[in-house]
Amino acid sequence: MPRLYGVRLAGSAGRVLAAAVALACSANALDAAPIIPPDVLAPHRAIYDLSLLESRDRSGVKQASGRLVYEFTRTGCHSFTLNYRQVLSVAGGDEGKGGVIDFRSSTVEDDEAKTFSFTSTSQVAGGPATKMGGLAERLTDGSIRVTIQDPAPREVSLPASVLFPTQHLRRILAAARNDDFSLQADVYDGGEPGDAASPSLTMIGAVQQPGETNPDALTAPAGLDKLPRWPISVSYFDQKPSTEGEQTPKFIFAAEVYENGISRALRLDYGTFVVAGKLVGLEKLAADDCPVKH
Template structure:
């Protein structure tokens, strides 16, 4: 897993249905620091301006700051979401995995508690499982994910479909980055389901590199689909061996 900073430009790829917007654009700023020795801190921000078929445009802003330790036993999260001029909704808390593997979540804003089964994964842990599955040649990975989003007590059921590995360099400038040259990548499609729902809440597609970097994003929200082109990429030098 490479520590890196990536910026993606978002544009409207397609729209359908009565709630389809006339236009949409924005950006994702994704910053990961840390290592397999020390855990990973992730700072994420997604800004999307949506122009409906009728009425004023609306700016959707979501910020997430998380830390996941190297053993995937501790996970802290702080997320803020706002739409238009609304007051941002903030959720902050901590999830801890006990000796039995079960996860206890305590939120302080708003105050609350939740418990999850031992097979639930945190986000970086999930990403590592996807890469490991791809390296084994697996085509499907099913997993339950806790990321602290929305209420801070919500679980997503995910289904990941993994395509055949690719090694040819993409045509876009970002794909020519030195850190990505000659590196394997897999087309992956991750569907996120709410509990009890047959249709996914959203679907994320991308080319996922073996070092955890993604390009060629596609975010499908049902009524519309956003394309995310990797616009900027900075990769940190590889971390040294873990200190004993």
């Protein structure tokens, strides 16, 4: 698949947010794991300005800038829709290597994590666009059947232990509330090539209570100054671990995440370089008047 300075375009943000060891549990254990109710998550549109934070040795990256738009909306009273767009311009040294990385995706996930539909388009440095699309369905035994439509029709089977992205976020926030400091999970987000979930390891820092330092001017009008937040880092690994030494994450997403799912102070680590995401736009979106779920 296309790359630029080691950036692998795959999946939605969110990945935003596993483990060097895959999560092994039965469907019953998965159902029993702590998870926050869906109505806790706030429908919102967040805009982040992206800038180069760190360029590692021999990466060749001299400049990086762009924008990320994250729109998370309630679909009726039964599911969430995530529309995500990231455009990142990367430039190198004297050789002039560089280009624009353009990734967009749209996903719909129901509250019970029984269905997850996904479409995405990625383009690197003006090259041909790469498309992914399909539907993941959780069967009666808990296992998952993925029907991929783009780029070519095929089916994939995944174990019951696999989480979908919003389900994963709800588990992370439940762990944070319970003062747990880590969470392991295999996560499927429909990222290219679409045939496997990504093992992930989430690390959760100490809670930051309302009223503590928060430099974003947008957070108070949105009511975030009244909510606790946690520094959270999610490392994603290749499905097949390396047999030589400690495994290196393929991507790390870090942010301060409020208890309603809104994030600030993003850090996107692509391995060869790191990009910071500053919250510059935030709008809380209306939601249908739905019964509260416990």
